[in-house]
Amino acid sequence: MGKERGRERWLTSQPWGLVEEPTLILDTRRAIANIESMARKAERSQVRLRPHFKTHQSAEIGEWFRERGVSAITVSSVAMAEYFVSHQWQDVTIAFPVNLRQIEAVSHLCQRAKIGLLFESVESVRHVAAKLKAEALAWIKIDTGYHRTGIDWDDLESCRSVARAIDQCPNLELAGLLTHAGQTYRASSSEQIRAIFHRTAERMNLARDGLAPTGEPVCLSVGDTPSCSLVDHFDQVDEVRPGNFVFYDLMQWLIGSCSQEQIAVGVACPVVAKHDDRREIVIYGGAVHLSKEFVYDAAGRKIYGGIALPAETGWTAMRSASYLAAISQEHGIVRADKELFATTEIGDLLVIIPVHSCLTANLLREYLTLDGQRMTVG
Numbered sequence: 001m002g003k004e005r006g007r008e009r010w011l012t013s014q015p016w017g018l019v020e021e022p023t024l025i026l027d028t029r030r031a032i033a034n035i036e037s038m039a040r041k042a043e044r045s046q047v048r049l050r051p052h053f054k055t056h057q058s059a060e061i062g063e064w065f066r067e068r069g070v071s072a073i074t075v076s077s078v079a080m081a082e083y084f085v086s087h088q089w090q091d092v093t094i095a096f097p098v099n100l101r102q103i104e105a106v107s108h109l110c111q112r113a114k115i116g117l118l119f120e121s122v123e124s125v126r127h128v129a130a131k132l133k134a135e136a137l138a139w140i141k142i143d144t145g146y147h148r149t150g151i152d153w154d155d156l157e158s159c160r161s162v163a164r165a166i167d168q169c170p171n172l173e174l175a176g177l178l179t180h181a182g183q184t185y186r187a188s189s190s191e192q193i194r195a196i197f198h199r200t201a202e203r204m205n206l207a208r209d210g211l212a213p214t215g216e217p218v219c220l221s222v223g224d225t226p227s228c229s230l231v232d233h234f235d236q237v238d239e240v241r242p243g244n245f246v247f248y249d250l251m252q253w254l255i256g257s258c259s260q261e262q263i264a265v266g267v268a269c270p271v272v273a274k275h276d277d278r279r280e281i282v283i284y285g286g287a288v289h290l291s292k293e294f295v296y297d298a299a300g301r302k303i304y305g306g307i308a309l310p311a312e313t314g315w316t317a318m319r320s321a322s323y324l325a326a327i328s329q330e331h332g333i334v335r336a337d338k339e340l341f342a343t344t345e346i347g348d349l350l351v352i353i354p355v356h357s358c359l360t361a362n363l364l365r366e367y368l369t370l371d372g373q374r375m376t377v378g
């Protein structure tokens with residue numbers, strides 16, 4: 001690991017001495033601080049924080065949220081809901097359009113906990129109504145501009161039809177309207193992200209007003225990490241569901257959602273080769289560990305990960321002139337600055353700051369904390 005960094009020390013000290021293959025290193029203190037900061041903002045705004053647990057997928061990390069007063073969560077699959085319900089989470093929204101082929105498993109889950117399901121068509125509601133053997137909460141999925149899925153926020157007629165169909169089903173209770181403004185990931189400034197949050201809240205309120213004739217007032221649920229990190233106050237909504245903020249990552253840092261000091265995960269990757277002529281370092285760490293997600297930075301470089309070095313307490317700041325420039329299944333190619341290239345030896349570790357921590361955690365399935373504890377993904 002370079003002469004000046006004391007190669008032998010890093011090879012044996014915690015947690016680096018435990019690393020044999022690409023390993024997801026977790027800075028617990030940073031993750032807990034991220035939870036604290038989001039929980040405090042939700043409290044100040046008097047909204048429910050229903051964090052998305054697909055980012056960490058870990059019962060142990062879930063407990064850090066519970067200790068901070070969180071009792072309601074979001075997941076993105078039936079399997080994830082089963083995992084967290086079996087770890088005593090009793091209020092779980094499956095924030096993915098209900099999959100009719102899993103209705104039996106959903107029915108079992110609904111007998112064990114309060115489960116929220118997402119609907120965006122009368123057809124789905126009717127199918128579920130015919131097969132569901134227990135009570136569930138129903139959320140209507142609204143598209144406020146991301147255009148992934150959901151009923152357009154101004155298509156009030158469709159919204160009302162789905163609400164009426166839910167009303168007619170004795171096992172379903174309308175919980176509210178839910179949206180994910182993922183277009184914040186395409187924004188080019190913090191101001192734009194804040195503007196998206198406020199426009200989303202406005203559109204959700206208009207959709208709710210349009211529903212009023214069908215009955216009870218309902219909740220508004222929004223949430224994505226960029227906007228939840230950048231607005232000071234969650235105005236005009238009842239619930240927020242950010243997930244990625246627990247770890248953050250390179251993409252969030254480039255968007256401006258977090259500082260480098262808030263990024264709580266890095267992947268320790270062994271150096272396996274060096275190429276003098278191209279000033280490239282080859283690491284054991286590729287698409288099966290990091291995913292193939294990339295970002296372009298301000299200089300137009302296509303980046304598969306940021307580069308940091310192991311340090312005594314965590315890892316260093318990212319080196320702006322070095323980056324993960326290419327990946328194949330197991331290889332990663334680091335384009336290195338002069339100093340990094342000169343001081344890095346085969347057998348050292350580099351810490352790759354992942355582009356998208358949710359995908360990386362899902363692929364690596366185990367965390368190694370800075371003090372050497374291992375925690376698995378459910």
Ligand code: PLP
Pocket residue numbers: 052074095096179180223224225226241242243244245
């Ligand atoms: N809600 C839904 C429906 C989502 O799809 C996601 C993420 O994709 C989230 C909440 C959490 O957003 P983020 O990953 O930006 O924290």
